[in-house]
Amino acid sequence: xxxxxxxxxxxxxxxxxxxxxxxxxxxxxxxxxxxxxxxxxxxxxxxxxxxxxxxxxxxxxxxxxxxxxxxxxxxxxxxxxxxxxxxxxxxxxxxxxxxxxxxxxxxxxxxxxxxxxxxxxxxxxxxxxxxxxxxxxxxxxxxxxxxxxxxxxxxxxxxxxxxxxxxxxxxxxxxxxxxxxxxxxxxxxxxxxxxxxxxxxxxxxxxxxxxxxxxxxxxxxxxxxxxxxxxxxxxxxxxxxxxxxxxxxxxxxxxxxxxxxxxxxxxxxxxxxxxxxxxxxxxxxxxxxxxxxxxxxxxxxxxxxxxxxxxxxxxxxxxxxxxxxxxxxxxxxxxxxxxxxxxxxxxxxxxxxxxxxxxxxxxxxxxxxxxxxxxxxxxxxxxxxxxxxxxxxxxxxxxxxxxxxxxxxxxxxxxxxxxxxxxxxxxxxxxxxxxxxxxxxxxxxxxxxxxxxxxxxxxxxxxxxxxxxxxxxxxxxxxxxxxxxxx
Amino acid sequence: xxxxxxxxxxxxxxxxxxxxxxxxxxxxxxxxxxxxxxxxxxxxxxxxxxxxxxxxxxxxxxxxxxxxxxxxxxxxxxxxxxxxxxxxxxxxxxxxxxxxxxxxxxxxxxxxxxxxxxxxxxxxxxxxxxxxxxxxxxxxxxxxxxxxxxxxxxxx
Numbered sequence: 001x002x003x004x005x006x007x008x009x010x011x012x013x014x015x016x017x018x019x020x021x022x023x024x025x026x027x028x029x030x031x032x033x034x035x036x037x038x039x040x041x042x043x044x045x046x047x048x049x050x051x052x053x054x055x056x057x058x059x060x061x062x063x064x065x066x067x068x069x070x071x072x073x074x075x076x077x078x079x080x081x082x083x084x085x086x087x088x089x090x091x092x093x094x095x096x097x098x099x100x101x102x103x104x105x106x107x108x109x110x111x112x113x114x115x116x117x118x119x120x121x122x123x124x125x126x127x128x129x130x131x132x133x134x135x136x137x138x139x140x141x142x143x144x145x146x147x148x149x150x151x152x153x154x155x156x157x158x159x160x161x162x163x164x165x166x167x168x169x170x171x172x173x174x175x176x177x178x179x180x181x182x183x184x185x186x187x188x189x190x191x192x193x194x195x196x197x198x199x200x201x202x203x204x205x206x207x208x209x210x211x212x213x214x215x216x217x218x219x220x221x222x223x224x225x226x227x228x229x230x231x232x233x234x235x236x237x238x239x240x241x242x243x244x245x246x247x248x249x250x251x252x253x254x255x256x257x258x259x260x261x262x263x264x265x266x267x268x269x270x271x272x273x274x275x276x277x278x279x280x281x282x283x284x285x286x287x288x289x290x291x292x293x294x295x296x297x298x299x300x301x302x303x304x305x306x307x308x309x310x311x312x313x314x315x316x317x318x319x320x321x322x323x324x325x326x327x328x329x330x331x332x333x334x335x336x337x338x339x340x341x342x343x344x345x346x347x348x349x350x351x352x353x354x355x356x357x358x359x360x361x362x363x364x365x366x367x368x369x370x371x372x373x374x375x376x377x378x379x380x381x382x383x384x385x386x387x388x389x390x391x392x393x394x395x396x397x398x399x400x401x402x403x404x405x406x407x408x409x410x411x412x413x414x415x416x417x418x419x420x421x422x423x424x425x426x427x428x429x430x431x432x433x434x435x436x437x438x439x440x441x442x443x444x445x446x447x448x449x450x451x452x453x454x455x456x457x458x459x460x461x462x463x464x465x466x467x468x469x470x471x472x473x474x475x476x477x478x479x480x481x482x483x484x485x486x487x
Numbered sequence: 488x489x490x491x492x493x494x495x496x497x498x499x500x501x502x503x504x505x506x507x508x509x510x511x512x513x514x515x516x517x518x519x520x521x522x523x524x525x526x527x528x529x530x531x532x533x534x535x536x537x538x539x540x541x542x543x544x545x546x547x548x549x550x551x552x553x554x555x556x557x558x559x560x561x562x563x564x565x566x567x568x569x570x571x572x573x574x575x576x577x578x579x580x581x582x583x584x585x586x587x588x589x590x591x592x593x594x595x596x597x598x599x600x601x602x603x604x605x606x607x608x609x610x611x612x613x614x615x616x617x618x619x620x621x622x623x624x625x626x627x628x629x630x631x632x633x634x635x636x637x638x639x640x641x642x643x
Binding site for chain 1: 534535538539542544545546547553555557575579582583586587589590591592594595598600605609613616
């Protein structure tokens with residue numbers, strides 16, 4: 001029987017031997033394979049090992065000691081070499097950002113929108129049939145050619161305006177639908193067909209971002225307003241359907257000009273701002289044809305702490321908008337030009353938003369208030385089909401929505417159902433109130449692929465004004481389904 | 488009989504979901520050292536300082552130098568440990584976070600290098616760089632400003 005002292009020595013040597021080799025293995029670069037079995041003994045204490053041979057004697061212990069010393073020396077050499085390599089200037093470039101990155105997102109799917117066939121919306125748009133659709137195909141070109149400068153260009157490819165209804169038949173009109181059909185003059189066949197589409201510049205800006213508190217962005221950018229316009233894309237937005245204040249463009253969705261923005265940190269809170277000076281609305285032209293600039297801004301406070309994240313924001317936009325009409329009033333003895341406008345209004349838009357993520361629950365809410373004041377004699381015409389000779393009044397518009405999404409617990413965490421309610425008030429001929437109730441289910445297969453589904457019911461009603469028309473004719477039921485990919 | 492069949496279908500569905508749902512990498516379990524360049528005057532960093540730097544919402548150190556966070560690949564167990572301790576996010580949520588940031592047009596994610604040796608080189612070479620390696624890999628070329636052990640961030 002070996003003595004207790006001998007066993008303890010063997011244990012000590014085994015432990016030292018094992019842990020040295022373990023350190024040696026750990027000191028290798030991460031992807032390196034484990035050490036060869038011949039030099040990878042169990043680093044655990046020897047109580048788990050078979051007892052040393054009863055024949056262990058002084059010579060064996062000496063041999064083991066020598067091996068341990070050799071291994072220790074080897075480890076020290078490896079460490080020294082590694083330190084030297086780390087300290088020495090590396091030949092390969094050290095951790096540089098790529099100068100150009102290209103990425104994007106796309107969604108395809110199905111939709112069905114059901115509206116009373118005598119309703120306005122049922123005839124302005126193509127609905128009441130099941131449609132397979134190509135939704136977004138957006139590409140980002142993200143350039144960072146030198147330090148502290150960055151450019152981002154996002155373009156969307158779309159089949160629009162192919163198929164858009166541009167005229168109605170009957171009562172003196174004729175039905176027209178836009179076609180982008182043409183012959184492919186470069187095709188291999190003489191009469192090869194080709195349908196054109198559009199490339200939409202979603203945004204294109206260049207920024208100087210050296211300073212934390214003051215970064216400057218020039219070009220065409222999304223208006224920093226609320227949640228939706230910032231989240232922007234189908235992979236990021238929870239819902240497929242948009243809130244009405246976005247589809248009805250209560251503020252310009254994108255603008256051309258300059259934006260200053262920055263942020264600062266206080267404990268776990270991030271405080272930030274954005275201020276914009278732009279051409280204002282660009283519905284009529286991308287240039288400042290009305291001579292009035294647009295002013296906007298956003299303040300936010302964000303707490304990002306892993307399981308509980310929250311953002312509070314305030315946004316505003318104001319601007320004066322008018323069109324520009326050029327006329328010739330005389331041509332003798334020379335041409336006399338006159339410019340005028342057919343409409344002109346001031347608008348003031350203010351929004352407040354809250355985003356809260358608590359564990360698997362996501363809550364989003366926005367409220368927006370808009371005031372429009374027309375210049376006397378410069379009111380826009382109302383929809384002439386419904387109100388011949390009618391003119392838009394000065395108006396207040398207001399809306400609020402609440403969206404709550406809940407990711408299910410394991411093992412169903414790929415499912416995220418949500419509920420959304422939106423109330424919208426604006427004077428129109430089909431009722432000044434809209435309520436949208438919606439339920440959706442997002443199925444997230446992984447971080448790149450999501451299958452998004454949503455059913456929504458929109459109800460039009462008289463809220464503060466009495467409409468002369470049957471508002472219920474425009475109530476609609478819609479179902480959207482999109483397979484979304486981010487890449 | 489019908490109930491048995493329903494149970495069978497439900498069990499199969501749950502089993503399919505369990506097997507098809509991507510699993511996160513196993514935790515590394517190593518003690519990590521958060522390291523900065525030796526010229527960086529910062530002596531310790533907490534979660535409130537590290538998180539915005541690694542989310543690239545904070546890009547300048549208090550001493551004026553650009554903050555350059557250095558990350559390991561997404562499938563690295565060390566990266567997962569770091570993200571969990573500093574960002575409070577598991578790998579799936581980290582991936583979603585950066586997808587959302589890209590779509591929004593936000594600042595780019597940190598520079599990614601292939602292994603801890605490259606992290607050490609980058610941090611040693613750039614004054615504003617900050618990264619993380621196994622504690623046992625730290626050498627004299629960098630300075631430790633925080634430690635991550637058992638999923639918790641603590642002082643150096």
